[in-house]
Amino acid sequence: MSAGDPGLLGPPTAPGPTPPTGPARERVIDLQGVTKTYGAAEVAVHALRGVDLVVEKGDYVAIMGKSGSGKSTLMHIIGCLDIPSTGRFVLDGVDVRTLDERQLAAIRNRSVGFVFQSFNLLARTTAQSNVELPLLYAGVGSRERRRRATAALESVGLADRASHLPSQLSGGQQQRVAVARALVTDPALILADEPTGNLDSEATAEVLGVFERCNAEGRTVVLITHEPDVAARAKRIVRLGDGSVLSDERLAAVDAVPSGAVHR
Numbered sequence: 001m002s003a004g005d006p007g008l009l010g011p012p013t014a015p016g017p018t019p020p021t022g023p024a025r026e027r028v029i030d031l032q033g034v035t036k037t038y039g040a041a042e043v044a045v046h047a048l049r050g051v052d053l054v055v056e057k058g059d060y061v062a063i064m065g066k067s068g069s070g071k072s073t074l075m076h077i078i079g080c081l082d083i084p085s086t087g088r089f090v091l092d093g094v095d096v097r098t099l100d101e102r103q104l105a106a107i108r109n110r111s112v113g114f115v116f117q118s119f120n121l122l123a124r125t126t127a128q129s130n131v132e133l134p135l136l137y138a139g140v141g142s143r144e145r146r147r148r149a150t151a152a153l154e155s156v157g158l159a160d161r162a163s164h165l166p167s168q169l170s171g172g173q174q175q176r177v178a179v180a181r182a183l184v185t186d187p188a189l190i191l192a193d194e195p196t197g198n199l200d201s202e203a204t205a206e207v208l209g210v211f212e213r214c215n216a217e218g219r220t221v222v223l224i225t226h227e228p229d230v231a232a233r234a235k236r237i238v239r240l241g242d243g244s245v246l247s248d249e250r251l252a253a254v255d256a257v258p259s260g261a262v263h264r
């Protein structure tokens with residue numbers, strides 16, 4: 001890909017038609033008729049069966065559904081870790097069908113911050129270096145890496161733990177380091193798969209507080225959760241069943257301030 005490749009670096013494609021209610025907002029996620037089928041013929045698994053989902057900038061969406069309902073498949077597609085079998089997916093203004101592997105990796109690194117259930121921190125590496133890692137991959141110089149990682153650790157309340165190894169941090173602190181790592185590239189979207197699944201209630205509250213502050217700053221958050229208490233703090237709950245959207249419930253306006261965001 002050349003530096004001038006319009007598919008990735010050009011202006012965002014024009015937004016789709018204005019939704020019937022509310023003002024037009026930038027769409028961070030726009031899935032239309034997305035299917036995902038694993039395998040072929042009689043062993044084919046239809047993990048997604050035609051999902052339409054639009055997520056506007058600044059929303060905070062919880063995705064719920066039974067095991068096997070397609071949540072992780074949907075997250076992989078939204079995070080450009082996998083591509084739909086059929087249908088259209090526009091991420092942050094870019095139609096991912098037009099991208100090759102390298103361009104997918106580039107948009108993933110630029111537009112999405114991932115948070116996983118198991119933190120996925122490098123064990124022998126300090127919090128600071130873990131947070132710097134995505135910037136290293138993006139080719140950012142060392143001074144700028146240090147500055148931005150320090151700011152990201154500050155934003156999750158862990159500036160004083162920068163030189164600690166993951167093993168020297170609690171589960172909640174490790175997950176906050178992982179959130180700092182997700183934030184450090186300044187992505188449009190935070191994508192979290194069961195981020196509180198391994199945490200006790202106090203650590204869950206800490207991590208949700210960080211998501212809520214991120215969201216209050218205008219960042220879009222999409223998280224998968226089994227926990228109704230966690231989902232209830234989002235602005236919208238999308239329920240999946242057997243590869244389809246079963247319900248889509250709005251709890252608070254996209255531009256509302258999340259309830260936990262005022263605490264620090």
Ligand code: ADP
Nearest residue numbers: 038045047065066067068069070071072073074
């Ligand atoms: P969830 O995250 O909601 O538990 P998944 O998206 O992981 O659901 O899985 C949806 C369906 O797709 C399940 O039936 C699962 O077994 C199947 N599936 C997921 N990944 C693969 C894969 N790589 N190959 C084959 N089948 C898969």
Ligand code: MG
Nearest residue numbers: 068071072073
């Ligand atoms: Mg899953």
